[in-house]
Amino acid sequence: MEIQNIKGNTYCIDTRMTCIPFYKINDQDIIMLDSGWAEGEQKGIDGLLEKNKFKVVGIISTHAHIDHIGNNTYLKNKYGSIIAMPAYEAYICSSMVNLKAYYSGQTLSDLEKHYGHMICETDKMIIDSQDQVDLCGVKFRILHTPGHSPAHICVITPDDVVYLGDSLISYEVMAGAKMPYAFVLREDLKSKERLYDVKGSKYIVAHKGVYDDITKLITDNINFYKSRAKSIYDVIEGTMTMEDIMKAAIKSFNIHLKTIHKYVVTERMLRSYVEYLNEEGMIELIMENGFLKYSKNITELSQQNLE
Numbered sequence: 047m048e049i050q051n052i053k054g055n056t057y058c059i060d061t062r063m064t065c066i067p068f069y070k071i072n073d074q075d076i077i078m079l080d081s082g083w084a085e086g087e088q089k090g091i092d093g094l095l096e097k098n099k100f101k102v103v104g105i106i107s108t109h110a111h112i113d114h115i116g117n118n119t120y121l122k123n124k125y126g127s128i129i130a131m132p133a134y135e136a137y138i139c140s141s142m143v144n145l146k147a148y149y150s151g152q153t154l155s156d157l158e159k160h161y162g163h164m165i166c167e168t169d170k171m172i173i174d175s176q177d178q179v180d181l182c183g184v185k186f187r188i189l190h191t192p193g194h195s196p197a198h199i200c201v202i203t204p205d206d207v208v209y210l211g212d213s214l215i216s217y218e219v220m221a222g223a224k225m226p227y228a229f230v231l232r233e234d235l236k237s238k239e240r241l242y243d244v245k246g247s248k249y250i251v252a253h254k255g256v257y258d259d260i261t262k263l264i265t266d267n268i269n270f271y272k273s274r275a276k277s278i279y280d281v282i283e284g285t286m287t288m289e290d291i292m293k294a295a296i297k298s299f300n301i302h303l304k305t306i307h308k309y310v311v312t313e314r315m316l317r318s319y320v321e322y323l324n325e326e327g328m329i330e331l332i333m334e335n336g337f338l339k340y341s342k343n344i345t346e347l348s349q350q351n352l353e
């Protein structure tokens with residue numbers, strides 16, 4: 047783990063898995079943009095902050111995913127950090143029951159086991175109409191990029207460094223990603239399109255890298271997510287239930303699922319692609335003998351449905 051200066055007072059903690067930017071207010075006080083993953087990164091981040099005698103006075107969270115808000119409560123308890131987050135994301139991680147509304151398909155006890163530490167108290171809710179947030183006297187510009195998660199944001203530091211969170215992924219991640227996650231893929235692709243107009247001095251992608259220009263990266267991201275959707279499309283034959291598609295997709299993508307938790311997580315990822323194909327009119331959801339099934343033969347089956 048190491049600290050890299052990006053520009054001016056904007057720095058980045060490179061955890062090897064993630065780039066976690068922070069803004070230095072003075073020699074001691076810093077504002078982190080996301081707080082990382084607890085299980086794999088807390089020890090390293092904690093050690094690095096102590097070594098540099100940093101005090102985390104604030105955290106701006108881009109979205110309520112486990113690898114982005116994993117250390118919010120830990121750091122808040124330790125430093126009294128003020129946490130700012132998009133309002134909807136803040137509600138998701140405000141209680142176990144709210145978390146369940148987002149992570150449906152898992153029991154409350156199961157969620158508690160895997161995501162319990164994500165529960166955190168947000169001090170400043172960022173609402174959709176807000177294009178900046180003032181934290182500890184520092185103004186950060188906000189860009190709303192929903193899709194990857196319901197209310198994902200990008201954050202621009204006073205040095206014009208754009209932190210993209212998970213709105214884009216790097217080439218290294220693309221090379222290894224089988225089904226990168228999007229809550230609503232169509233909206234995520236729209237948000238990616240909007241990034242063409244964002245002008246910054248540097249761009250930080252959470253997973254993971256620092257870029258001077260992201261024009262090509264945006265195009266390649268859009269094409270990558272669309273090509274993954276096409277790969278899901280290709281495994282659909284005849285009429286298939288979501289479970290049938292899951293079976294065919296994990297075989298085709300060579301994914302090995304050994305735990306219930308991993309199955310549920312993978313199913314969530316798959317679902318966003320299947321819903322995207324459905325939204326785009328490439329497949330259709332029909333009722334067949336009382337079961338929900340997806341099919342590519344749109345006109346033919348629509349006609350059958352009408353009969």
Ligand SMILES: [Zn+2]
Pocket residue numbers: 109111114194195212
């Ligand atoms: Zn995420």
